[in-house]
Amino acid sequence: MNLLTHTGRYFLMLGKVFRKPEKFSVYRDMFFREVDLLGISSFGIVVFVSVFVGAAVAVQAAFNIDDPLIPDFYIGLATRASIILEFAPTMISLILAGKIGSNIASNIGTMRVTEQIDAIEVMGINSASYLILPKILALLFINPLLIIFSMLFGIFGGWLVGEFTPIYSAVDYLSGVTMEFEDFHIIYALIKTYFFAFVIASVSAYQGYYTKGGAIEVGKSSTRAVVYSIIVIIVLNYILTQLLLS
Amino acid sequence: MIRVEDIHKSFGDNHVLKGITTSFEQGKTNLIIGQSGSGKTVFMKSLLGLHEVDSGQIFFDDRDFSKMSFDERKDIRKEIGMVFQGSALFDSLTIEENVIFPLSMFTNDTIEQKRERANFCLQRVNLENVNERYPAELSGGMQKRVAIARAIAMNPKYLFLDEPNSGLDPKTAIVIDNLVQELTKEYQMTTIVNTHDMNSVMEIGENIILIKEGLKAWQGSNDELLSTNNPDITDFIFSSKLFQRIRKASN
Ligand SMILES: Nc1ncnc2c1ncn2[C@@H]1O[C@H](COP(=O)(O)OP(=O)(O)O)[C@@H](O)[C@H]1O
Numbered sequence: 001m002n003l004l005t006h007t008g009r010y011f012l013m014l015g016k017v018f019r020k021p022e023k024f025s026v027y028r029d030m031f032f033r034e035v036d037l038l039g040i041s042s043f044g045i046v047v048f049v050s051v052f053v054g055a056a057v058a059v060q061a062a063f064n065i066d067d068p069l070i071p072d073f074y075i076g077l078a079t080r081a082s083i084i085l086e087f088a089p090t091m092i093s094l095i096l097a098g099k100i101g102s103n104i105a106s107n108i109g110t111m112r113v114t115e116q117i118d119a120i121e122v123m124g125i126n127s128a129s130y131l132i133l134p135k136i137l138a139l140l141f142i143n144p145l146l147i148i149f150s151m152l153f154g155i156f157g158g159w160l161v162g163e164f165t166p167i168y169s170a171v172d173y174l175s176g177v178t179m180e181f182e183d184f185h186i187i188y189a190l191i192k193t194y195f196f197a198f199v200i201a202s203v204s205a206y207q208g209y210y211t212k213g214g215a216i217e218v219g220k221s222s223t224r225a226v227v228y229s230i231i232v233i234i235v236l237n238y239i240l241t242q243l244l245l246s
Numbered sequence: 247m248i249r250v251e252d253i254h255k256s257f258g259d260n261h262v263l264k265g266i267t268t269s270f271e272q273g274k275t276n277l278i279i280g281q282s283g284s285g286k287t288v289f290m291k292s293l294l295g296l297h298e299v300d301s302g303q304i305f306f307d308d309r310d311f312s313k314m315s316f317d318e319r320k321d322i323r324k325e326i327g328m329v330f331q332g333s334a335l336f337d338s339l340t341i342e343e344n345v346i347f348p349l350s351m352f353t354n355d356t357i358e359q360k361r362e363r364a365n366f367c368l369q370r371v372n373l374e375n376v377n378e379r380y381p382a383e384l385s386g387g388m389q390k391r392v393a394i395a396r397a398i399a400m401n402p403k404y405l406f407l408d409e410p411n412s413g414l415d416p417k418t419a420i421v422i423d424n425l426v427q428e429l430t431k432e433y434q435m436t437t438i439v440n441t442h443d444m445n446s447v448m449e450i451g452e453n454i455i456l457i458k459e460g461l462k463a464w465q466g467s468n469d470e471l472l473s474t475n476n477p478d479i480t481d482f483i484f485s486s487k488l489f490q491r492i493r494k495a496s497n
């Protein structure tokens with residue numbers, strides 16, 4: 001199948017996903033299950049990656065601004081900008097595409113090849129909506145929280161370097177971080193995050209939902225889910241950046 | 247009763263069902279037999295709308311299922327129970343939650359009522375003390391029984407089973423067969439069973455349909471099967487030495 005048929009089938013699937021839901025109480029339970037399963041378990045890795053990358057970004061900024069005429073608070077300013085504009089929304093979304101995307105695809109793919117999806121359909125339940133909608137909504141809810149955590153911990157990582165090494169002063173760093181704060185940067189980051197969350201959930205669900213065969217194909221779907229989510233995120237990142245920042 | 251008129255189904259060039267016309271009776275265990283790959287699963291899934299047929303009609307007690315949309319089919323689907331070949335239990339749910347699943351979807355019962363119904367169904371298939379376990383923790387035969395419990399949870403009028411005995415030892419297979427037959431009589435369901443298990447054919451085959459090369463090659467009861475001279479039947483069933491002997495003895 002070529003890109004065009006995949007794209008067509010992807011949008012047909014989305015049409016099915018957003019057709020009227022089955023029963024509110026069931027969806028509510030599924031939503032919380034997914035938030036727990038997909039989101040809560042991702043906080044650890046997000047915090048871990050953000051602290052270390054934040055620290056590295058700050059150190060790089062310090063070495064780039066190694067000019068006695070430029071004051072140290074610029075390090076805070078530069079670190080904040082990189083983390084909020086690009087690292088937190090984009091890099092963390094890519095990491096989540098790997099972690100959550102593969103989980104979604106293998107979960108739905110397994111249900112497909114073991115006829116669990118047929119079992120849902122035969123009861124007259126819209127399986128696409130029942131399985132995929134709660135996952136999409138869960139990611140739209142949890143990913144922005146993860147990204148905000150990432151921003152906070154990334155900036156915190158830069159502060160740690162200032163506090164515990166002689167490279168620059170933590171006080172100057174913090175004054176840079178809090179200087180001339182631009183609200184729109186956060187909004188821009190969150191808009192990207194919502195788009196990316198939708199991509200991760202829907203592209204991965206698509207790969208899982210149309211799995212054919214057995215366990216090996218489930219593995220392949222899971223790999224494809226990550227690869228395609230990443231590609232779409234990268235392209236979308238460029239498009240959104242141009243639209244929102246220029 | 248379920249009636250099928252001239253149904254066709256192809257996958258690309260592979261013409262699997264080439265015009266099957268038959269009917270399945272209420273209160274009986276109707277068997278679909280045929281070689282592996284002959285299209286039994288495709289036939290069953292076509293009856294259920296899991297595959298859309300290319301042409302032909304399917305009537306559930308005179309309601310033309312084949313012409314209906316997904317939403318229009320819902321009322322009939324609530325009257326259908328299906329046991330898939332691999333059981334198809336929801337592996338992220340406990341046994342009890344599996345049986346409760348259709349009840350949560352389609353009834354407004356309280357959780358106590360749903361639990362009670364689930365326990366009743368699990369007891370009906372002779373399963374106890376497994377409510378809190380997960381499907382992966384049960385044997386194949388037990389999973390099959392859970393699948394049957396889930397299928398009867400909504401008190402269906404029509405019960406479908408795709409090779410319920412595959413992968414089971416002969417003793418467990420007979421337990422499942424007898425259970426299916428008992429439930430069929432007790433609730434006067436129209437039961438359709440895909441099988442290539444000849445023991446099931448002799449035990450519970452009240453109305454047997456042989457599918458060969460996409461067509462219905464023979465239809466009759468297990469008694470008739472022993473005496474027929476239909477070459478497809480003799481070829482399929484009596485290729486086994488054991489059944490040759492049974493046939494000799496019965497004639
Ligand atoms: N989803 C499908 N897509 C394409 N071909 C299929 C599909 N399902 C079954 N077939 C084909 O239909 C034929 C009958 O298969 P099946 O009904 O599973 O046989 P049986 O259940 O009698 O063993 C086989 O040739 C199989 O390859």
Ligand SMILES: [Mg+2]
Nearest residue numbers: 286287331409
């Ligand atoms: Mg089969």
